[in-house]
Amino acid sequence: MGSARAVAVFGAYGHTGRFVVAELLERGLTPVLCGRDADRLRALGASLPGLEVRVASVDDVGSLDAALSGAAAVINCAGPFAATAAPVIEAALRARIPYVDVAAEVEAVADTVARFDAPAREAGVPVVPAMAFYGGLGDLLASAATGSWEGADEVSLAYALSSWHPTAGTLKSGRVSRQRRDGRRLAFRDGRLVLRDDPAPTGRWSFPAPVGERSVLEEFTTADSVTIPRHLGASEVRTCMTVEAVGDLTAPDAAPPVPVDELGRSDQRFVVDVVVRRGADRRRAVARGQDIYAISAPLAVGAVVELLGGGVARRGVVTAGELADPSGFLRSLSAHLSFDFVDPESGERLAGPDAEPGAGGRTEERPEGAAPSAVR
Secondary structure: OOOOOEEEEEOOOOHHHHHHHHHHHHOOOEEEEEEOOHHHHHHHHHHOOOOOEEEOOOOOHHHHHHHHOOOOEEEEOOOOHHHHHHHHHHHHHHHOOOEEEOOOOHHHHHHHHHHHHHHHHHHOOEEEOOOOHHHHHHHHHHHHHHOOOOOOOEEEEEEEEOOOOOOHHHHHHHHHHHHHHOOOEEEEEOOEEEEEOOOOOEEEEEOOOOOOEEEEEEOOOOOHHHHHHHHHOOOEEEEEEEHHHHHHHHOOOOOOOOOOOOOOOOOOEEEEEEEEEEOOEEEEEEEEEEOOOOOHHHHHHHHHHHHHOOOOOOOEEOOHHHHOOHHHHHHOOOOOEEEEEEOOOOOOEOOOOOOOOOOOOOOOOOOOOOOOHHHO
């Protein structure tokens, strides 16, 4: 194909992959439909005449190289990423093209950082893991809120989902992660990921109106615990999720998402509330939107646009907050989500679209390392 506008999408026929294909077309790029299931690929290709279909498997190096041939970048949407990330990254390095994925598996993202930063630097290729709802969006919000600060001591992320109907891919990835953890849970403590045997604690989080105060499961560890410390230097990354959403995810009869609009999105609504602290100072940023799977598409495709536009000078592993100006990137997604800086105390929106993250709100004084008052 040999086009600067061609982007290979591995796992194009999956739930998130279809959103990514649609977003690439919307942005004027040309998706190359890739994956191992020939029948599902051909069915997708038949619904999108003119797009090339390339069958490839992570077990077949030659097929991966052929799938990426002539592409300007690759977006990996095929989980579990514990199995797919490394082979597709290696193919991207051989092809000398940028790699982006939508991985939410914490261990898989950590593996990508540890294993591929040096090889990608040597190859002169950017590798962007977890450019999705988990890992990417939280990193962008934390980076935007940090603003002119040189890093942060602590980052707290709270997720409120109106419901959570997991895809088959989410459930399969979850099983892989549980096997890797041998029944234990993952937490981020003192600057590193650790395995814990005790139950995750519960607490309360005061989300901005109209969500308000909600019960949350704390230490709901997400890929943000890998992406954020990489460049913000936070030794504490605290993540929590509304308990109702956790219940939906873990229900034995969990049903997949059902599309309700012309874009294929479900009726799920989300709020991501991020508080960053440096010393005694705090800043806060909030994003709201619809469908955690659908929002991964403009995040991943936006990253590709930045990479192909030459605005990213870094090579090696690059996380969402390092790609470009995080506030500008978030505001470029205005068709998909709303983004505001808010008062750290009241949760009220800071006035004006160009409000500074540190403006407004009073500083809360509390002992070093104590959790923000909104968490408990």
